[in-house]
Amino acid sequence: MDNFDQRFEKSFSMVAFATNRHLVDHMRRLVQLLDMDIDSAMLWGLVAHLSVAHAMHPGARPSDLLAPDGFMLGEARPVRLADLVQVSGLPKETVRRKLEKLREHGKVERTEDGRWVAPRSGVDAATYEFTRESVKRLLQTARVIENILQHARLD
DSSP, X not given: OOHHHHHXXXXXXXXXXXXXXXXXXXXXXXXXXHOOOHHXXXXXXXXXXXXXXXXXXXXXXXXXHBOTTSXXXXXXXXXXXXXXXXXXXXXHHHHHHHHHHHHHTTSOEEOTTSOEEOOGGGOOHHHHHHHHHHHHHHHHHHHHHHHHHHTOOOO
């Protein structure tokens, strides 16, 4: 067992607590601040993620991938409904219904061939601020967990 695994094992409860606290807080904030249910938020994230994943080359620098405004360079690749059903694990009709609701709110767009994409315009001021604050909280949680692991008793 390597050093990380030993430290993780010896501090499991505290690491799990810090991780869970972060995830639950993130989901609570998402529902409250962005006014959407967890499944819709997951689908929105999947559309956004899957449509740009092709551009995320291992080892790529941000300057290789991002425009000056911080958004991805190039075009997003629209995502098929079938792929979203498969990745999300949700029933097809649920995915379709939630995507239509997200479309009504401007978070996703449907292409002529029935695929889905998350437009830049879907990132409004509230979403931008939510993401900024989420990154700060994630980094803080990472520091807390790192501190827990560093001080784990290995005796």
